[in-house]
Amino acid sequence: MGVMEGTRFFPSTLILFTISLVLVFTWVSLPHASPHPEELLDCTSDAFFNPRTDETATRSDHASDVPRHPLHPLTVQEINRIKDLILAHNLFTGSSTPYALHSVSLDEPDKLLVARWRKGYPLPPRRASVVARVGGRFRVLTVDIGSGAIDVLDDAVPASGYPLMTIEDTTSATQVPFSDAKFNSTVESRGVKPSDTICLPLSTGWYGAAEEGRRLINVQCFSSEGTPNFFMRPIEGLTVLVDLDTMRVVRIVDKGSTIPIPKADNTDYRFSQVNVNQRMNLINPISIEQPKGPSFVVEDGHTVKWANWEFHLKADPRAGVVISQARVRDSETGEMRLVMYKGFPSELFVPYMDPTDGWYFKTYMDAGEYGFGLQAMPLDPLNDCPRNAYFMDGVFTAADGTPYVRSNMICIYESYAGDIGWRHTESPITGMGIKEVRPKVTLVVRMASSVGNYDYIVDWEFQTDGLIRLKVGLSGILMVKGTHYSNLDDVPLQEDLYGTLISENLIGVIHDHHIAFYLDMDIDGADNSFVQVGIKKEQTSPGESPRRSYLKAVRNVARTEKEAQVKLKLYDPSEYHIINPNKKTRVGNPVGYKIVPAGNAASLLDLDDPPQKRAAFTNNQIWVTPYNRSEQWAGGLFVCQSQGKDTIAVWSERDRPIENKDIVVWYTMGFHHIPCQEDFPIMPTVSASFDLKPVNFFESNPILRIPPNLEKDLPVCRPAA
Amino acid sequence: MGVMEGTRFFPSTLILFTISLVLVFTWVSLPHASPHPEELLDCTSDAFFNPRTDETATRSDHASDVPRHPLHPLTVQEINRIKDLILAHNLFTGSSTPYALHSVSLDEPDKLLVARWRKGYPLPPRRASVVARVGGRFRVLTVDIGSGAIDVLDDAVPASGYPLMTIEDTTSATQVPFSDAKFNSTVESRGVKPSDTICLPLSTGWYGAAEEGRRLINVQCFSSEGTPNFFMRPIEGLTVLVDLDTMRVVRIVDKGSTIPIPKADNTDYRFSQVNVNQRMNLINPISIEQPKGPSFVVEDGHTVKWANWEFHLKADPRAGVVISQARVRDSETGEMRLVMYKGFPSELFVPYMDPTDGWYFKTYMDAGEYGFGLQAMPLDPLNDCPRNAYFMDGVFTAADGTPYVRSNMICIYESYAGDIGWRHTESPITGMGIKEVRPKVTLVVRMASSVGNYDYIVDWEFQTDGLIRLKVGLSGILMVKGTHYSNLDDVPLQEDLYGTLISENLIGVIHDHHIAFYLDMDIDGADNSFVQVGIKKEQTSPGESPRRSYLKAVRNVARTEKEAQVKLKLYDPSEYHIINPNKKTRVGNPVGYKIVPAGNAASLLDLDDPPQKRAAFTNNQIWVTPYNRSEQWAGGLFVCQSQGKDTIAVWSERDRPIENKDIVVWYTMGFHHIPCQEDFPIMPTVSASFDLKPVNFFESNPILRIPPNLEKDLPVCRPAA
Known part of the structure; x- marks a missing residue:
């Protein structure tokens, strides 16, 4: 299921979004596990064992990150530079319509270059692959971060389809229906208050020529009255087709006017809302413990x-x-x-x-x-x-x-579930007394x-x-x-x-x-x-x-x-x-x-x-x-x-x-x-x-x-x- | 793979077997986990956490076990009584040939009786189902442990096949080839010393009328010279067909006289034999820990x-x-x-x-x-x-x-591998701030x-x-x-x-x-x-x-x-x-x-x-x-x-x-x-x-x-x- 939530509570979602980016900029250094067991410190403090349990203590602004490997993802500094380079390019300076970057990622160096690279060598040239909407068209660009050169790869633009929607596309789209009087009256006629209505951007798929030539999204809505689990309260049959570029309603279809909105009862799944007497304490605390810390390093x-x-x-x-x-x-x-x-x-x-x-x-x-x-x-x-x-x-x-x-x-963590890596027991009557068993420990990403x-x-x-x-x-x-x-x-x-x-x-x-x-x-x-x-x-x-x-x-x-x-x-x-x-x-x-x-x-x-x-x-x-x-x-x-x-x-x-x-x-x-x-x-x-x-x-x-x-x-x- | 090991080192395996039964008769009481979390003692001693890590401390002779549930397996006392009852039955007293019990297990009461039973009620009559070889025939018996009555169920004996081999069948069969001079000379001609030869009892399957009318087993042998992993050193092509009732060689086939015995190199898997420098200490210690003990009781x-x-x-x-x-x-x-x-x-x-x-x-x-x-x-x-x-x-x-x-x-143990029982995160832009995740803990038998x-x-x-x-x-x-x-x-x-x-x-x-x-x-x-x-x-x-x-x-x-x-x-x-x-x-x-x-x-x-x-x-x-x-x-x-x-x-x-x-x-x-x-x-x-x-x-x-x-x-x- 692919949907992105948007609500009508935050007409200026982008502002909120930007604020949240600022909030996470707090740097805390992380203790790393030691690379080799024999080098392990015998650290017994809780802080060592539980380095990142407090989420607020784990954030980094990454502002000072520097790539140290040919495959290192784009850093904050690199992305900022890419933005500067792109905005200065004549495709962008020459366009009067808004631009959007739908995808910005490392353009990985050739496999051969990566294979030959060793720690301490200079990195191969750092390049980004960018999919941009600019001047009403989609472009695939390659940006050389070092030299600043930008290649426009018109051959790389597929013959059909549109790129990844941006967060901004989907959040904005969910606000569009509320600008339509017919939509608002329909929702109210179904007994849902506008302030309880939450809409989702649902990709349309593709079903023929009628849907070509413009970026479209179907928006469907739910009642959040009495529950945060609005998914369980669909305003069934109401579909608003929205143009993602113009952010206008294309069509409203309502085929569910008589279908009731399902009740909110029993839909909330938050532990904080569970009545103390109804909480199910089925088991005692259980934990995977590593007295000498984990065995991996990053x-x-x-x-x-x-x-x-x-x-x-x-x-x-x-x-x-x-x-x-x-x-x-x-x-x-x-x-x-x-x-x-x-x-x-x-x-x-x-x-x-x-x-x-x-x-x-x-x-x-x-x-x-x-x-x-x-x-x-x-x-x-x-x-x-x-x-x-x-x-x-x-x-x-x-x-x-x-x-x-x-x-x-x-x-990343080490897991031990009590499983067995390999084993063999000889029957006692061989007199060999063999029972060899090895536990199975894995690393999970x-x-x-x-x-x-x-x-x-x-x-x-x-x-x-x-x-x-x-x-x-x-x-x-x-x-x-x-x-x-x-x-x-x-x-x-x-x-x-x-x-x-x-x-x-x-x-x-x-x-x-x-x-x-x-x-x-x-x-x-x-x-x-x-x-x-x-x-x-x-x-x-x-x-x-x-x-x-x-x-x-x-x-x-x-x-x-x-x-x-x-x-x-x-x-x-x-x-x-x-x-x-x-x-x-x-x-x-x-x-x-x-x-x-x-x-x-x-x-x-x-x-x-x-x-x-x-x-x-x-x-x-x-x-x-x-x-x-x-x-x-x-x-x-x-x-x-x-x-x-x-x-x-x-x-x-x-x-x-x-x-x-x-x-x-x-x-x-x-x-x-x-x-x-x-x-x-x-x-x-x-x-x-x-x-x-x-x-x-x-x-x-x-x-x-x-x-x-x-x-x-x-x-x-x-x-x- | 279905095989039972036997060796020629213990011609009187049954004696050894009996000794091992005596050795395990040591009673140690077991701490049980508390049934309900709220009743849990805050026990922090190691003994509480690790009740049964020492194998020798975990054995019970079960001599005083009493059945407390209709499905309780046969107890030591019940099995002893069954033996007495059977040996006194005229099928057994009237037979001059050796008997063997191939299977003795609880004959479970009718489902309806079990379903109706509640703790504190008297148990339904305890009965055993026994498959015995006596007087040269296989018999299916039902023994009423209380009344002592024995029913001989001739209808229950299948038209073809033989029951589960006894441990005694299989261990004895592996000794039989050594009584045959041709076998011994063949083994020696392959370069394997008799004292290094270990033989296995391999069930024959069934391939037609020629194999009917007597219980047969194929015995194949291995060299244990230089390794406990004799399985890796087959004396290929040498198969001895043994009659399980007479314990005599029926036929010896040797089709591998020119095939070498594979070497012992690198076949030992015992940790005690690994050179200290070759041991692979890949990971730090890791353990599933339960500070209040496990959540189950038996x-x-x-x-x-x-x-x-x-x-x-x-x-x-x-x-x-x-x-x-x-x-x-x-x-x-x-x-x-x-x-x-x-x-x-x-x-x-x-x-x-x-x-x-x-x-x-x-x-x-x-x-x-x-x-x-x-x-x-x-x-x-x-x-x-x-x-x-x-x-x-x-x-x-x-x-x-x-x-x-x-x-x-x-x-029986509780397992936690770091897995997730259920989860949902709402996108931060809904403002709901929902991130609800529950760990997944299981019970393994x-x-x-x-x-x-x-x-x-x-x-x-x-x-x-x-x-x-x-x-x-x-x-x-x-x-x-x-x-x-x-x-x-x-x-x-x-x-x-x-x-x-x-x-x-x-x-x-x-x-x-x-x-x-x-x-x-x-x-x-x-x-x-x-x-x-x-x-x-x-x-x-x-x-x-x-x-x-x-x-x-x-x-x-x-x-x-x-x-x-x-x-x-x-x-x-x-x-x-x-x-x-x-x-x-x-x-x-x-x-x-x-x-x-x-x-x-x-x-x-x-x-x-x-x-x-x-x-x-x-x-x-x-x-x-x-x-x-x-x-x-x-x-x-x-x-x-x-x-x-x-x-x-x-x-x-x-x-x-x-x-x-x-x-x-x-x-x-x-x-x-x-x-x-x-x-x-x-x-x-x-x-x-x-x-x-x-x-x-x-x-x-x-x-x-x-x-x-x-x-x-x-x-x-x-x-x-």
Whole structure:
């Protein structure tokens, strides 16, 4: 679900916004964990253990940040300079209409330059990629921050669609209906006071020529009377189409005049509002404790070093979290070996399954429309992330070019859930007395993006055995539909509710979530191949064996893109390996990683349905493309009102060679969500994941020699005073 | 993999076994956690926090155990009485051949009696179900422990197959080859000293009439020279067929005389043997800490109460862990509501994918052949389960009828991994300032069964939101095959290795694991229905909508068994609900739970292949049957050398009515395992899971009113001295 909240309480939202930027400018230095266990101080003060639990104590203005790595995101100083450079450019000085910057991000140096760079070397030239609206047109610019040179890349502007909406676009749009008398009277006729009305900007999708030529948004509204959970009180059937450039009402449709506004009862989810007698204290306090502090460090603000892993981590306004240059230490040689050059959530697709008037267009692409990173709010210490978590901020750019800080947007922590890394017990009758068990501890990098009502929790989880798990959790609030019905018994048998009656007058509409990950795997170097290891039934010949059948692994190296488009099948399974065909283990296996799907859901919409064409990355679960700087966003660079001409499905039509090339693997995970009453008024988290797992990458189990837990190493704890 | 170790070092294994039983008879009382948080003592002593970290301090002889619940497993006293009663029965007094008890377990009272029972009531009559070999025949007996009456149930003896092997069967069988001169000379000719030779009892499967009429086992052997990890040093191609009743060699096949024994190098996995300089101290100490102790209690030895859950838990020799009468508290009414009457791992199927002579028969059914519980060894405190874990013992019966204790076989602990129960953040521009996040804490019940080389970690994980996750982790040691090859480059292109070269002269053979769970779901009572909620693409009519398609939920109530046989399909998905059709929520939805599959693998063998017929429960992922006392074991009651005449596939052929009946749901999860070098010499854990999730069971989110974490509640910890 992709929506941005706006209210009519703050007609000058931009002013408020600017104030909030100022508020977060307080610098506090952060204690870092020590890089190597043997160097650890025996610090026992609470301050050391709990460095960032007080949110106000964790903010930094980042004003003095200096890039120290080629992939360091744009700094506050750099963004300010970019703004100055752009505003001085003749495109901008020559325009009389307002400008807006829809995207400002680091234009990463060539992979080769980054690969060659070492700490202490000068950085490659710092450049920014900017998408701007200026003179009524969209422009893609490259800004050389050092030299001040600006390139206008007209070829880079997609043939259809519009870029990421700015925060200012969406907040302003939600005010527009209130300027319309018909809207105000309609709302009042539904029994909602204007002061209780909260409106949301809902992207329109694209459904044909009538919607082209101007930027549009659908605004729908809710009553916040008696609840902060206004999502549960839709003014059903009222849709206001707004022109985002002129900020005028294009059309008002009201098809729900007789549908009641669902009641506010039981919708508030704030703990502060729970009657003391109704609070559920189900469990005693529980905590992950690390008496010597965490085992990771964050160097130069972005390089995370933990156990046998090292990677670069940054916030991104569109992708949310970007992991780069993930390397793992070889357990035999001690060498740091490259696994993944870059990985991030590339796009989301969230189609609702209701074809009627106020609902058909709800087919969100959250990263490209709203910004998965822009919607990631500060994490809550002790609840979003446990004690000892390290918090990282994002530095983003407002529409006018001003930098701002999203504090505590990412957290990093070590997790121990009581799980087992490996084990074996010998039966006592062998007399060997063997019981060897190793606990499993992981490092989690987390972001939670609240794209309007929905909350997406995105975890990258690193394991010492070389595995990387990508996990997406869904929580937050359902997008619901008002209805006359308050009991299923009243619904005629033939009537389709398009969802579940989850409370009186409230339908949780069926929808999907699909999330595509960009995974530029570089296993021991850039040139890799994609190998499907099919698991195929073989029949034995008569007389060959008492067995009639067995399973055989059949390797197929994909030569071109189309050979690597995969729809998962339980009854025609494969393993999906990314190997380096130029490097083999001691006994001759190519080194590699495999993608291990877990639970998944596929998009089942018509391939010709407009939303499916725009989100055609969901046509397969796996795609493999040759690395191409311009192909990062699975649904295209410009996604708002896009027509599907710039998706991975289009790029892949060229069927380019991918064998022994620098390749990018795209994996899409999905959820079908038929809501249920437990999702009301706020949803318990539902998660799914997939793994990147070493397969003949190491010569042997890389954590064979880790120690077990011993009582003497564990903390001594007491309840807080 | 289903194997039991035996060695030739202990020709009188039974004596040793008996000694070990005596050794564990030491009683120590256990501190229990307090049932309600408000009653918690503020105990800060280490002893309170870490009640059972010293294994020797945790053992109980259970000699004084008294059953306090109708489902309480047989006690030491009861087993002793059963032995006395049986040995006095004329079947036994009249037989001149040795007897053996293959299975002794509680014959649970009728469900209705159990449901009506309340604490303080007298127990229903205690009865045992016994499978005995006596007078050369297998008998199924029911023993009334109170009255002493014994019923001989000749109808209950399956038409084919033999029962669970006894520990004594398997340990004795591994000694038999050493009495054969040809075997000894063959082993010596392969360069293995008899004193280094360790043999394993490998069940034969069933491949036709030639193998009928006597109990058989294949014995294969390994060299333990230079390593405790003898599994990595197979004497390849040498198979000794042994008659389990006569304990004589039937046949010796040697097809590997030229295949070298793989080297011992790098195979030892014991931490004590790791050179100090090679130890990998990757992380600082980390622990789950509970300053006020855990939030669960175990009443009367078996009733677990935690948060909003309550269930009965016991060890079982065949199933491992049995959960009964799982109830969750209704968040609105406070009532304890029944979810599941009984759940346990019913059978495993582990076929190896090599049709050649020494391998084709390796198609294990671990629960029915070896006993999933019998092979579950004591858990390792701090490593198998974190601090604050509670350990539960199993009380089992040796072949002669003597009770023995498997200490620390099950653990129970609360887990917090840093995950999120639910969350929502409002964008700051709404001015609402909402950031509500609740941590996710779960209760884990764990067993680790070491069926020879493989270790299966079985977790039942209870969540406060009503979800139950069943997770199976695989670790331990691969079953490997010796080979001439030491590098893949030497293998002719056409040659099938049936696996991966994981080290010099060592092939990890491809195999599957399939685990069937018996789930007697009783959602608010016994009579339930199984509903497939199909997620179907609907086309819109021309002009109906700008959308061409959407997804619709189509409910189909299964009337008979065959309508509930499910093969999962990504492109034809469903939800799988178990509902109580006689109870609805406030707004009219039937209350229910759903089975949520995650990653899975299906058996792909020929339906007519003998192993597939025996393990026909893997023909579907889901089956639903009407409750029937005698149908508990998905692969049949007698599994050794079974012919597949007593599996769920056969029972279901009757296609009995299942709508609004007391039904049992069977879910099978699977793994395809193509080994890789990381699995050598011991495998990092691989896990898969599925969920039982409330769906309109509660009126709303049942954990809406739980509190967030607060700093003041969390412990103050310091490193141990």
